[in-house]
Amino acid sequence: MDVKVRYFAAARAAAGVDAETVSLAPGATVADLVGDLRTRGASLSKVLDRCSFLCDEIAVRDVDKPLRTNQTVDVLPPFAGG
Numbered sequence: 001m002d003v004k005v006r007y008f009a010a011a012r013a014a015a016g017v018d019a020e021t022v023s024l025a026p027g028a029t030v031a032d033l034v035g036d037l038r039t040r041g042a043s044l045s046k047v048l049d050r051c052s053f054l055c056d057e058i059a060v061r062d063v064d065k066p067l068r069t070n071q072t073v074d075v076l077p078p079f080a081g082g
Contacts, residue, residue: 006074007019010047031064
């Protein structure tokens with residue numbers, strides 16, 4: 001299945017792209033997606049440790065919940081300011 005991943009702020013800088021489509025096995029979870037993204041380099045892996053995630057603009061509370069094809073996952077590092 002394919003999911004769209006959008007990166008913001010430091011995650012964008014570490015990933016080197018604004019967005020990408022990632023192919024995952026059916027039934028994959030946000031945790032599986034993050035594991036896949038970690039393989040792309042130490043810089044992105046380090047940023048992911050501090051990130052939160054949105055699935056279709058809804059905060060992810062359970063990273064073990066299965067994703068659906070064509071979902072959009074936003075990768076959000078902590079933001080400074082208010």
